[in-house]
Amino acid sequence: MSLQPVSFSKGRAHLPRLSTPYIPGRRDPRFWTNDEIDIVRRYYPTGGAAACLAHLPAHRTKSGVYVQAGKLGLTAKVGGGPKVRIETPPDFDETLKDAWSELDGKQRGAVNRLAERLGVPRWWLSQRARKLGLTMPHKKQPPWTAAEDALMAKVPLHNPDRCAEIFREHGFRRSPTAIMVRAKRIGLSRRFNEGFSARQAARILGFDDKTMTAYCISGELKASKRNGNRLPQQGGSRWIITPADLRRFVIDQLERIDFRKVDKFELVHLLTMVTDRETDIPSR
């Protein structure tokens, strides 16, 4: 076997960079400076987000302050007021039990209206109901079938609405949220899952990503390109290497692989996983 030089030159025209060049020492205003964090530390506990904003630059927002306060583990002592004792008639609990059983859990704002009718705050009503052990019947999600789980591996999980659409097309009824929750529960990545990128493949086999790309370009590793909106400055569109093609490559080019450098868990998974014949998508 003789080694052939590989050229990375794609003959692309030079395009100017889109962003301003990096200047050492300069930072984007969206990143929080130590001074800004000190302001949050100082004013948040007593004055809340509003007090912090008064001392922070104009581009800071309330939610930004909440994020930083959360990171610092701070809580604000604003809001609230004197505690009010809720007075109720002695038979209130009985009335509540009866009213609660007639409550329509599917209707939004039902608890709000009941609180209004009984003349008590909404938060107090739900707290009382909890204490009395009153529950609201909720329709449980029907269990997931194997067919639905198989479909999970093929839908674009980064686009929940489109997922729900595909489920409907296949005759299933799952909301976008339900699908996202399921994806999390069964540990499915929401990232692109129709194959490996050159970099992912390289990491598994212990190659440099450039070496991997060279194999893709030379055709020794069968790979296609994924259409996207990546710019020429980023190197253009990405590679897609299907698990089966990568497995073929491992078997054919075994002598080139340095087993000290491979990701042993990922490699064994690649070699042993069961894939759907037609789509080559791992079936879980």
Add this chain to the structure above:
DNA sequence: CCGTACCGCGTTTTCCCGAC
């Protein structure tokens, strides 16, 4: 000298989480 590893760039994509 050649082939590969390493570093870093500019950008998009994705995740996380709190507020509303």
Add this chain to the structure above:
DNA sequence: GTCGGGAAAACGCGGTACGG
């Protein structure tokens, strides 16, 4: 349930260092 800020991860590849 939805929105949005913040940040990490991901990506391909140019440039360069390094080892045999």
